Amino acid sequence: MQEILSCRNVMVDFSGFKALQGVNLDVKKGEILFLIGPNGAGKTTLLDVICKKTKLTAGTVLFDGKISLEKLPEYKIVHEGVVRKFQAPSIFIHLTPFENLEIAMKQKKGLFSILLAKMSRLEKEKIDSLLNKIGLFDVRNETASSLSHGQKQWLEIGMQLIQEPKLLLLDEPIAGMSGLERTKTGELMQEISQICTVLVVEHDMDFVRKYSTRVIVMHEGKVLSEGTMQEIQENEEVKNVYLGRSG
Ligand SMILES: Nc1ncnc2c1ncn2[C@@H]1O[C@H](COP(=O)(O)OP(=O)(O)OP(=O)(O)O)[C@@H](O)[C@H]1O
Numbered sequence: 001m002q003e004i005l006s007c008r009n010v011m012v013d014f015s016g017f018k019a020l021q022g023v024n025l026d027v028k029k030g031e032i033l034f035l036i037g038p039n040g041a042g043k044t045t046l047l048d049v050i051c052k053k054t055k056l057t058a059g060t061v062l063f064d065g066k067i068s069l070e071k072l073p074e075y076k077i078v079h080e081g082v083v084r085k086f087q088a089p090s091i092f093i094h095l096t097p098f099e100n101l102e103i104a105m106k107q108k109k110g111l112f113s114i115l116l117a118k119m120s121r122l123e124k125e126k127i128d129s130l131l132n133k134i135g136l137f138d139v140r141n142e143t144a145s146s147l148s149h150g151q152k153q154w155l156e157i158g159m160q161l162i163q164e165p166k167l168l169l170l171d172e173p174i175a176g177m178s179g180l181e182r183t184k185t186g187e188l189m190q191e192i193s194q195i196c197t198v199l200v201v202e203h204d205m206d207f208v209r210k211y212s213t214r215v216i217v218m219h220e221g222k223v224l225s226e227g228t229m230q231e232i233q234e235n236e237e238v239k240n241v242y243l244g245r246s247g
Helices: 043-050 074-080 097-109 111-116 121-133 149-161 179-192 205-211 229-234 236-246
Strands: 003-014 017-028 032-036 058-063 082-085 167-171 197-201 214-219 222-227
Touching (some): 003 043, 017 043, 017 197, 043 082, 074 082, 149 167, 149 179, 179 205, 214 229, 229 236
Antiparallel strands (some): 003 058
16 A cells, blocks of 8 residues: 655654654555544544654654655645544634635635636535535534534534545544444545545544544654554553553
8 A cells, every 4th residue: 555644753842841752653545544542642643744844853744655744834735635534623603614614715716716707506415415424414404502421523524524634643633522423424435535545633532443444653752663453452552551540
C-alpha cells in the first residue's frame, strides 16, 4: 500500500518542552489509522503539525510522496487535500445542514465564486448525496441547533468531506456520543475510507479495536509501537505504558 503521509524525525519544542521528540511514521492510502497513547504523548500535537496549526521545530511531513507540508501555509495544506475536524464543532447553528454544507462547498471555490455563484444542479446533488452519507438527509432543512450532539459532529465531518480531501484528521470523534452514535460514526469512517485516508486520535479502545485497520502507539513524544490492534495489545512495552493501565 502506498504512503499518503510520511513524518520523518518530527520535533516540536514548546519553549524548551519537547512535545515531539523525533516522530517517524507512515500513513498508508486508504487506511483508518488510529493514534493512541497516554495523555500528553503528543498525539494532538502531531495532528497540529500536519495541518500546520503548530509549527515543527525540525523534521519533514511529506504528503502524497511529493509535497512538504511543513513548508506550506495552513490554507494551502487544505487545498492539497488535508483537512482536520476539531473536537468542538464549528458549524453554523442557525443555518440548516444543507446550508452549512453549501457554505463549506463554496469556501473551497473561493471568494469570487461565492459572490457570483448560483448553485448548479450538480452541486445540489452533491450536497444531497453527502447528506445521505452522513445520515442527515431527513433533517437537512432543520436548524442545526436542533441536531443531536452526534448529528452535529457528522455535519462537521460532512463539511470537511465536501472539500474532497485525500486525508481526514479526526481528534477524538466519538467523545460525548451515545453507543448508537459511536457505531454510526465508526461505520461512517469505514465508508469515508473508501475515498479518503483517515487518521484518528482516540482513547476509546473498544472503538479502536472495532474500526482500526492499523494502530500507532505514541509515548513521550515518540512512536512506541505500531501494528494491528491485536499486535499492539500483545506488546509488553505498550501494556506497561498504556493498555495495562487504561485499556
Ligand atoms: N502550546 C503548548 N505549549 C506548551 N506545551 C504544550 C502545548 N501544547 C501541548 N503541550 C504539551 O505537549 C504535550 C503533548 O500534548 P498533546 O496534547 O499533544 O498530547 P496528547 O497525546 O494529545 O494528550 P491527550 O490524550 O491528553 O489529548 C503535553 O505535555 C502538553 O501539555
